[in-house]
Ligand code: SF4
Ligand code: SF4
């Protein structure tokens with residue numbers, strides 16, 4: 230583990246406590262444990278005292294498919310939560326090839342700096358000339374200086390301390406919703422460049438090779454392989470399109486949306502597919518924008534389609550170039566899009582007029598987002614300054630009663646609306662996750678809509694869930710109790726993120742708990758029972774929860790947003806709250822499910 | 836061995852299987868195929884130690900490594 234003191238400009242490499250790795254598997258769990266050991270509750274997220282702990286789990290840097298994850302624990306400014314951010318691309322693998330499982334950053338540099346790490350050696354380099362530059366330019370210039378390296382960089386939004394800022398790894402993987410980039414910016418740290426020249430020792434190479442071969446055979450038999458290989462997440466366009474369509478849309482609207490943002494529109498922009506180390510079903514891209522002749526990276530074209538649909542952009546190129554702009558500034562595209570939608574709602578309801586918008590165009594399209602992005606980044610004007618502080622800033626400016634024009638969970642915009650997609654684990658998780666809406670629980674089978682109960686049960690069993698728990702989850706009156714299932718989705722996420730596996734459904738669908746246990750044993754030499762392994766994963770999640778309870782973000786915050794119970798459309802979403810199978814749910818049902826979730830976690834329900 | 840750069844996504848599985856099967860560790864620097872990076876684009880160069888075992892081709896998920904000239 231490397232500890233970097235930015236205040237003094239020194240670093241040291243030490244062994245980190247072996248019991249942290251053994252008790253919490255590594256990555257996510259061990260980052261939480263390290264954060265507990267080195268932080269004080271109530272620390273100002275933007276102060277030098279707020280540490281940032283990176284971690285790459287034991288499978289990272291190997292050829293286990295999708296073993297690309299790097300985690301980062303820090304207290305973030307948007308909500309004050311201790312967020313455990315999950316990113317990908319080459320940072321984690323390069324840390325491991327440098328001999329590092331963890332990297333801890335503390336203090337604050339006097340001037341903008343970057344750090345270059347190569348094989349346990351670190352250099353502190355001035356970054357004054359990069360300060361103010363976009364993430365893409367920063368990343369490209371650092372790649373040119375250090376070929377073969379991985380670059381974590383912040384953009385101007387992180388430098389200005391915007392709470393909506395996030396960092397990017399290698400220009401195409403986000404890290405740290407909720408303002409991790411602002412935390413790094415407050416430390417005067419523009420970038421972390423890592424280049425590993427070594428490797429990861431493997432306890433049983435032949436066993437590892439056999440296990441990975443088995444995974445490749447499963448990939449061969451995957452019926453969606455061709456579509457996923459050619460199109461990435463857009464390969465499952467019909468599934469996503471039904472969730473992106475504004476409430477009350479017709480079949481004609483769907484056709485139009487598909488023309489603008491669907492597979493064919495994507496193929497016109499696609500230059501080549503980009504992959505994290507070890508990934509066998511990549512979903513990142515280099516895109517070509519014909520009208521400017523530029524080439525840009527995308528975290529996934531689906532994200533461009535999301536903002537394109539939400540703000541009715543002209544076409545795929547406009548959406549992709551707008552997303553690239555937000556990525557370059559280092560802004561969270563989801564929160565910023567919903568802030569734009571919030572302004573439009575206020576305008577539509579007569580709460581603000583053109584004259585209150587400080588020149589921001591109050592019409593759907595790319596312009597409102599681009600203009601808002603510039604203002605938030607520069608903290609320009611009343612709106613720019615207020616929105617840079619997140620939702621609380623917006624309510625301070627326009628009044629607390631404008632909350633009803635938003636859909637917030639734990640003070641962050643709701644990412645997955647169960648009125649649209651049904652209440653699966655990803656939707657339910659937003660209420661109980663210490664950090665608010667993330668896709669942590671996207672690894673369960675409810676990610677895919679419309680599966681019959683029997684199939685859901687089989688796919689849940691692969692997550693290391695025992696027979697008794699399966700009996701409780703798949704039981705009357707709902708057929709599938711999403712509160713109970715969410716506990717195991719969290720543990721599944723904790724397992725993947727602790728070991729360093731990508732939790733995206735297209736990757737995690739190939740795994741089951743026994744296989745993961747065997748992979749862990751093949752790489753580390755540590756043999757575990759599935760039950761033991763899942764207990765360690767659960768301990769990592771409980772610690773995450775505890776870290777946030779220390780910050781006053783405990784169960785009192787576990788509340789569904791009012792908008793879920795209103796049928797009226799908001800931000801283009803609407804309808805009745807329903808469960809995974811489409812049956813209507815009431816507020817009391819959510820409370821019951823919350824109680825079941827706590828029960829499954831072994832907690833008392835307040 | 837042949838490398839088709841336009842299919843390569845940069846996943847480095849070729850180097851990881853090469854070093855795992857020959858040296859028992861996941862270590863790109865030991866692989867018998869060197870990947871020269873320009874940003875995220877890679878260019879492969881096979882070293883004289885390459886024994887043409889073709890495991891890199893077998894495991895390349897994107898068909899960018901092929902056995903033969
Ligand atoms: S699915 Fe995407 S994020 Fe996950 S490992 Fe593959 S390329 Fe990386
Ligand atoms: S395995 Fe194939 S796609 Fe991956 S880096 Fe090697 S040649 Fe490129």
Ligand code: SF4
Pocket residue numbers: 836849852853866867868881884885886887888889890891892
């Ligand atoms: S053919 Fe065999 S030895 Fe040569 S680079 Fe590929 S895996 Fe390595």
